[in-house]
Amino acid sequence: MLKQVYVNKSVLEAARERIAYIFDEFENIIVSISGGKDSTVLAHLALKEANRRGRRIGLFFLDEEVVYESTIEQVDYLMNLYPQNTIKLWLQIEFNLTNATSLTEPYLRCWEAGKHKIWMRPKRKDAIHHPSWDRESEVILNKDIGLDFYAVLKNFQLTRHNTAFLVGLRATESPNRWRAVSKNPGYKDIFWSTAMENGNVSFYPLYDWNFHDIWKYIYDEKLRYSKIYDYMYKKGLGLSEIRVSSLIHEKSFKALVELPEFEPKTYDRLLRRVKGISVGNLYGKESKMLQVSKLPKNFKSWRHYRDFLLETYPDQTKKEIFVRRFEKHLDNEYVARQQCRQLVLNDYENNLPVDNKPDPRIERLKYWQEVL
């Protein structure tokens, strides 16, 4: 738990001051938006400041294609809130997204040329359809997947110089990430920032906002927000589960279980677009399937199940990635269950890292052996 120290200033006042400071210091400002609640607030605060100063700022949205329709409506709303102050940077380019729901189609190439008939929706006329960087010197972060989400962000940022990128990261939502980015000041003595190449800097003006601060601002300013939040809230999802993101990667595929109920048309289009969607829908929350929390009955142990999954893994190249990774792990049931999860969810990128430690169940067993 992060320790919070209260000062005699509201988070809203502080955020306004931070944004004003960024406007004072930087000529070029770009706000990254996702259609979620945090970036909605951040974009609104920045746009108001831009409007007050008669300046224009970029709103950057990397369109993953397979997202909620409500997300698209929200981004559209933000891009048109202050049109005179907005530079639309809506990227609809080809890149690869992990697909956790299918082993035969391990990733989706979103906006893939030639597949426009099955795209989730047509490309927008006001969007950017081609990479604005030199493809020869394009940065690839993970050679196994090629140009992925983070690589696109990296390449886009490299096209800019001396630019402030505003990101809606909040410390309470992601303490680990916050610790990682705030270790050192990224710009002058500002700890809520990270330095990047070309004199670019990422700033996090909402870093000290809590969940309730975000919703209060949205309410007070009468802002529109993604309908998905209402659906999820009504459905009784926990606060940490309520999020808008891609629908198919290993951390968000559970959204597929509720998708037909929330957005039937999006689900219908998704079925035609990507393999494995109905698997995600049917088994996204099944303990013996994609949750990988219970051992299927025909296996003696998690290790047995892991070996079977490895043996039958359809993609030889990806299989090697898993084999190499698992060789470094401890050989126990606790670790093997997590390895099974990686295999079932096709997580060759290691986004769901394995907690590599002795099996706590063995410790419990030892305890009972002593006590009984």
Next chain:
Amino acid sequence: MIRIGLSDAEKRDIVQRYIQNHGITNVYAFSWESFHVSFDVDVPIEYYGYKDIIEYKPFYHLLEVIDERSLLVFNECMRTQNRSDLTYNCAHHYCNQTPHKIVFETFPFIEDKDDFMILLDFLDKGKYKGKSFDWSFLHDEDVRAKPRRIIAESIDVGHTAKALQEYEKKKVQLLDGLGNSDPDTIPRNLHVFVGRYKAAHILPGLEYVARNDRFKLPNVTTYKHVERRDYIVIDFPHRRLDFNDFLKTTGMRRVQFLNTGLKVDQHYFRELQHWIGRLEEFYAKASLCE
């Protein structure tokens, strides 16, 4: 306010007085189904079972009707140690809409003092969110406790050398055959196993309680079917919450346990003694006695 250890009559009295003193116009009472209390009040009252708290129909209805003159009563609603449980989260939505909340519990916690935060969350979730238990919180809020003291006594029935041999054999068998099952099933199964050495000590004319109906005796009942009277415990339920419910339902203050002296019996009996110790510590340190 939080009130610990009150009888149904005392709970009714508190609710009545609260309504009179605070200009309450409506009461919404939530109870664990087995411990329902009817309140005789002059304002409209709606009753909800614990399981209703998360249901769509009552949830949206309650969000619409609860206002700052409503009184919410949570009666024996501490049903899980998970502070972030969905039922608690839904209840907090109701609690946010009125300053008037009364929380009744027989015991201040399920297992240990940290559970008390669940009751404080009912009063003000925002204030206690993410905080661990601290004794000072008891004095920051209107908390009173009427200690319900429990005494644990062992009726030693002993065991033979053969019983010990069989016990050890069973233990090894359970450990070897565990497979992927939860290790906690071992003490549960062993505890039931040693019941066979207690059968000869079940006396007619006395009432007993066991985990299941395996003794087939008219004076041995299961935890599900206990009534308000004294029982001698043959074996304990594994979950503390189930035993607390047993104490609440029967009203027992003195727990007598048929103890073979085998390690598993000693373990369960020792756990009960530790729980009683924590309870006494809470009463002593909290200094909230009426």
